[in-house]
Amino acid sequence: MRELDDHLHxxxxxxxYVRNTIDRIYLEDNYHCCTTSDxxxxxxxxxxxxxxxxxxxxxxxxxxxxxxxxxxxxxxxLTMKGNDFLSLLRQDGAASCVLELRRPHMIWAHGNAIYNHxxxxxxxxxxxxxxxxxxxxxxxxxxxxxxxxxxxA
Amino acid sequence: MSRVPFNRRIAExxxxxxxxxxxxxxxxxxxxxxxxxxxxxxxxxxxPSGSTRLPSKEVIGALCKLxxxxxxxxxxxxxxxxxxxxxxxxxEKMLDVELLTDEEFEALLKVKDLLIKARKSKAxxx
Numbered sequence: 274m275r276e277l278d279d280h281l282h283x284x285x286x287x288x289x290y291v292r293n294t295i296d297r298i299y300l301e302d303n304y305h306c307c308t309t310s311d312x313x314x315x316x317x318x319x320x321x322x323x324x325x326x327x328x329x330x331x332x333x334x335x336x337x338x339x340x341x342x343x344x345x346x347x348x349x350x351l352t353m354k355g356n357d358f359l360s361l362l363r364q365d366g367a368a369s370c371v372l373e374l375r376r377p378h379m380i381w382a383h384g385n386a387i388y389n390h391x392x393x394x395x396x397x398x399x400x401x402x403x404x405x406x407x408x409x410x411x412x413x414x415x416x417x418x419x420x421x422x423x424x425x426a
Numbered sequence: 427m428s429r430v431p432f433n434r435r436i437a438e439x440x441x442x443x444x445x446x447x448x449x450x451x452x453x454x455x456x457x458x459x460x461x462x463x464x465x466x467x468x469x470x471x472x473x474p475s476g477s478t479r480l481p482s483k484e485v486i487g488a489l490c491k492l493x494x495x496x497x498x499x500x501x502x503x504x505x506x507x508x509x510x511x512x513x514x515x516x517x518e519k520m521l522d523v524e525l526l527t528d529e530e531f532e533a534l535l536k537v538k539d540l541l542i543k544a545r546k547s548k549a550x551x552x
Contacts, residue, residue, distance in 0.1 A: 292498040299486055299497030366480040367501060383483050 283403055287396040291379065298381055298388045307340035312382075314343055317390035342413065343387060352413035358382070361409075371404035373412040431503045432480055437470040439493045442525050450492075457488035495524050 294317055297303070303315040342348060352372070353359050358380070361368035367383040377397045381388045392400055404410035430438070440450050447463035454461055461481075469481055480486065480501065490497050499521050526534065 292496070292502075295498040295501065296496050299483060299490065301487075364479075383480065383486075386483065 283399045284396075287399050290393065290396050291400070294379055294390050295381060298383075303388060307343075309340055309344040311346075311385060312343045313386045314339055315386060315388045317388055348413065352411045355408065356411045357408045358411070368409075370409040370411060371401055373401065373410070377401050431472070432500060433470050433472055435500055435502075436466075436489065438525050439489075439495070440466075440470075442527050443493070444527065453492055454485075454488050457491045459485050459488040461485070493524055496521070499524075 297317050298315075302318055304318065306314040306316055308314070342352075349359070356370060358368050358370035362382045367381070369379065369381045371392070372378045372380050372389070376394075377392045377400065378389045379392050379400065401410060440447075445453065447466050450466055451461055451463045465481075481489075486497055486500060489495075489500060523531065523534075
């Protein structure tokens with residue numbers, strides 16, 4: 274159990290958002306996105322395929338599919354460098370982190386299942402701050418992640 | 427509310443229900459999960475590193491049904507970095523009510539009813 278400092282606390286609403294999202298994951302409110310050699314990728318509710326917005330594409334960085342991201346060991350390793358997510362997942366069987374794509378996403382993994390949900394804008398700042406402080410934050414060197422045929426994440 | 431590791435949480439819930447390891451294994455079967463009492467003992471034990479390893483997602487679901495708790499209540503240690511800074515809401519403070527035995531829960535209900543009754547009768551006097 275890692276003790277927390279006062280500066281790592283978040284609002285009651287943000288804390289409730291995290292709890293609700295985890296409850297939704299275990300209550301099967303998920304959309305199956307794709308399968309990679311290591312993981313099954315899920316989205317909580319229908320968030321990513323239908324609701325996530327898209328920013329302007331500047332064409333400078335790479336755009337990939339959601340499954341490609343989790344399939345690519347090198348990209349995963351690069352993205353998760355300095356982030357404890359994968360080692361905690363190996364150690365405890367479950368772990369969470371914040372992955373900032375176009376918008377910050379809450380990632381929850383249990384075994385080989387990875388669940389993600391775009392964090393509502395009002396909670397993004399504080400959850401990103403906490404994730405950074407806890408070494409559970411990543412920003413991959415890609416511009417955006419496609420889900421099926423839509424750039425969503 | 428402090429963040430309780432999964433292993434301790436499961437043990438607390440089981441003991442609050444007065445279940446033996448064997449009885450808990452039998453009860454879990456009705457939720458589609460077949461486990462031995464040894465497996466439950468393993469969930470409840472702590473690894474030398476101090477961490478615990480979660481059982482499968484299906485087992486978590488069955489445990490929630492058996493103990494009438496939410497998944498986030500069982501796995502809260504895994505997202506310990508998210509802790510509410512302001513006072514928690516009343517319902518959040520009651521998340522651990524399932525840790526009480528039946529007798530303790532009855533006592534809690536009696537206290538609550540007495541307080542409400544006392545306030546109502548006080549309001550009636552005014």
